[in-house]
Amino acid sequence: MLQSIILHMFARNNTYPIMITKFSTCLLFLALLLNSCQQRNQPTSPQYEAEYNRSTTPALIDIEKALDHPAMLKLSQIASKLEYYNVGDARYTVTQAIAIPDSDAFITFNNPRIYYRKQGIPSKRYGFKALDYKWNHGMNGLNLFYDKKTTRMYCALSGLDQDNKKDSTTFNDIRPCIGELPTLDTMLTIQNYIFPENLPTKYSINADASQIVGFSSSGYMLCDYAEGSKIPKGITTFNLRGDTLCKFILADAKDINVSPDTITRFQTFYWNTDQDRINFLIPYRDTVYQLSSSHSITPLYALHKDNQDKPTGLRSFLENPNGLFMGVFQKGSPAIYNWLGWLDDYKPVITHRVVYLKKEKKTYALPKSSGGFINDIDDGLPFWPDGQTDDCVYMIRTVTEMRETVKRTGSSCQKDLIKFLDDPKVFERDYVMIVARP
Numbered sequence: 001m002l003q004s005i006i007l008h009m010f011a012r013n014n015t016y017p018i019m020i021t022k023f024s025t026c027l028l029f030l031a032l033l034l035n036s037c038q039q040r041n042q043p044t045s046p047q048y049e050a051e052y053n054r055s056t057t058p059a060l061i062d063i064e065k066a067l068d069h070p071a072m073l074k075l076s077q078i079a080s081k082l083e084y085y086n087v088g089d090a091r092y093t094v095t096q097a098i099a100i101p102d103s104d105a106f107i108t109f110n111n112p113r114i115y116y117r118k119q120g121i122p123s124k125r126y127g128f129k130a131l132d133y134k135w136n137h138g139m140n141g142l143n144l145f146y147d148k149k150t151t152r153m154y155c156a157l158s159g160l161d162q163d164n165k166k167d168s169t170t171f172n173d174i175r176p177c178i179g180e181l182p183t184l185d186t187m188l189t190i191q192n193y194i195f196p197e198n199l200p201t202k203y204s205i206n207a208d209a210s211q212i213v214g215f216s217s218s219g220y221m222l223c224d225y226a227e228g229s230k231i232p233k234g235i236t237t238f239n240l241r242g243d244t245l246c247k248f249i250l251a252d253a254k255d256i257n258v259s260p261d262t263i264t265r266f267q268t269f270y271w272n273t274d275q276d277r278i279n280f281l282i283p284y285r286d287t288v289y290q291l292s293s294s295h296s297i298t299p300l301y302a303l304h305k306d307n308q309d310k311p312t313g314l315r316s317f318l319e320n321p322n323g324l325f326m327g328v329f330q331k332g333s334p335a336i337y338n339w340l341g342w343l344d345d346y347k348p349v350i351t352h353r354v355v356y357l358k359k360e361k362k363t364y365a366l367p368k369s370s371g372g373f374i375n376d377i378d379d380g381l382p383f384w385p386d387g388q389t390d391d392c393v394y395m396i397r398t399v400t401e402m403r404e405t406v407k408r409t410g411s412s413c414q415k416d417l418i419k420f421l422d423d424p425k426v427f428e429r430d431y432v433m434i435v436a437r438p
Contacts, residue, residue: 059358059361079393086399089427094433098146104118106389106435117433130155137158154180157202218240220240222236224249234282235247312328315349327353
């Protein structure tokens with residue numbers, strides 16, 4: 001279109017050949033540049049054929065049967081040690097924690113802030129600052145990826161900034177992106193914050209009608225939807241340049257018989273040290289897969305949760321080397337409340353806690369009143385994880401809850417717990433991250 005306008009202008013203004021030639025050359029160059037940009041933003045054809053590794057049979061997790069026979073479990077069955085971290089005040093709850101193994105520390109995403117947490121030293125603000133609207137809200141709070149080899153952080157952003165807000169004329173052209181940050185040492189000692197507007201490296205995401213559901217330092221994956229709906233049917237993987245690597249179809253459109261209103265968020269999680277392996281669950285399906293490479297997936301777990309009278313769905317799915325931890329919502333069953341009898345607005349609503357112990361290959365439902373695993377490690381709070389990182393699972397609680405409900409037994413196993421609770425630098429308004437190591 002732009003080229004034809006240029007030629008038309010030249011035809012009408014041939015009395016000024018030199019001026020028009022220069023002008024048309026500039027416009028032609030601009031048109032080619034814009035065309036090139038548009039081509040770069042378009043998804044390419046997949047580079048690989050999908051590989052479905054079916055060499056092993058997925059482990060069966062019988063949720064329906066477990067719900068009929070609740071059983072108490074001890075925390076020592078899935079963990080060997082507990083650690084306590086002060087993770088800030090209640091205004092900024094933790095939605096993600098990332099283990100930093102070489103320094104025995106954690107990065108926490110107190111949305112929208114990032115902190116470095118290490119026992120024995122004050123928390124340190126990470127050198128990247130972004131207001132809430134600048135983060136990608138489709139990530140379920142899991143907006144960070146830490147590359148252990150390079151110590152660089154990658155963050156999922158909305159693409160919005162001070163110049164590109166929802167009320168701006170450029171809003172429809174805004175794409176979500178993945179930002180690459182400098183190394184950890186730099187970000188902990190930097191004098192001036194880095195903002196999304198001045199990130200040195202950003203990768204646009206080809207997500208016109210899809211949603212990013214996982215990413216790493218080498219690429220990302222999008223959820224594909226059944227035609228004309230918001231019902232997930234598979235995933236597509238990309239490298240950070242936006243090249244399409246592989247497309248996986250995991251649900252046949254003719255077999256999809258579910259209302260979009262009943263579908264929870266797409267769930268992804270990392271727990272293994274091989275960082276590019278991501279486990280994921282399409283919300284209304286019954287199989288947990290592992291994306292072991294950009295073009296290969298393996299079914300890990302088969303979930304049996306059908307109940308015609310009480311439809312059952314998963315609201316959370318976490319894992320460590322010893323077990324799987326599932327927050328289940330069953331229609332018609334009462335919700336599980338916190339210690340005050342309220343629902344936590346930063347957690348999914350669940351009606352049951354279900355556990356699969358890997359060594360036993362058995363599935364258990366914990367009694368509703370238990371609060372989670374019986375804490376036989378330090379006689380502290382019952383434990384139920386809110387998140388995971390590498391081999392660790394963790395839960396977030398308030399200091400007030402701990403000080404009000406933990407019974408002091410005088411046992412030596414409570415030494416670290418009591419020291420934390422009696423620390424005058426730990427305030428009532430603070431949250432605590434309780435980390436369970438395997």
